[in-house]
Amino acid sequence: MNFDKVLDVRGMACPMPVVKATKALVGMSAGQVLKVVATDSGSVSDMQAFAEATGHELLASEVLGKEFVFFLKK
């Protein structure tokens, strides 16, 4: 999937993945896609809820071994 920016939050626990994602999205323009790579197992449900609450679109989420990858469209 195409993306405009990558955010590496591997090794970080709640709430940092969501906090960092917010920060990363601030610097992006509408329609751009942020790829987030996390290892926090809680991030799967958190990213979904984050997208619903903030109006960003969660295009896809994948599990790659111990990593969770999310694509958020601003």
Next chain:
Amino acid sequence: MGAAEEVAGLDASIARRIDEAVARKVEEKLAQLKPKGPPSMTIIATKGTLDWAYPPFILASTGAALGWDVSVFFTFYGLNLLRRDLAMLKVSPLGNPGMPMKMPFGPQWFRHINWNIPNAVQSIVPGFESLATSLMKQTIKNKGVADIADLRAVCIESGVNLIACQMTVDLFGFSQSDFIAEVSEYCGATKFLPMAQKADVSLFI
């Protein structure tokens, strides 16, 4: 057309007009009642230990990340979370049966042992609290959980309103210079409660 039919037709027409007017009025009123602006959350933080420092800062920073207006009222021991120097925050396993005592180092089998140390022993060993605190800090680091100073900085950066309870500042003999400059307000319950009343989420920690 008979008079009776005319009256029935008129009744039906009036009933229809009333239904339309009521529906329109209800829509108008509902639109007025809908909250304007983002959701809001107020938190009362009352605990001053390392473990209990986490919930208010985690919830506040998460709320801010969701775009909410967040205010935290720090009162009693919670004031410690606003001090310039957070190194004094400690955790005590004494009288805290919910706290697992596990070692943050060594092989996995060793890390999984829950050390069941009697309160009597904990209370008599000098420096037990400092030991428990440094073990917890190591566990926090190992698990990738942010430290309190970082979480507090995130809250400040994301616009969380940090409020100190003036009464407890006076009670404990603190002065405003003990606290970080980012404290937005020193006030009392009378100022805070109306804020909590208007909030969508209000928590006591």
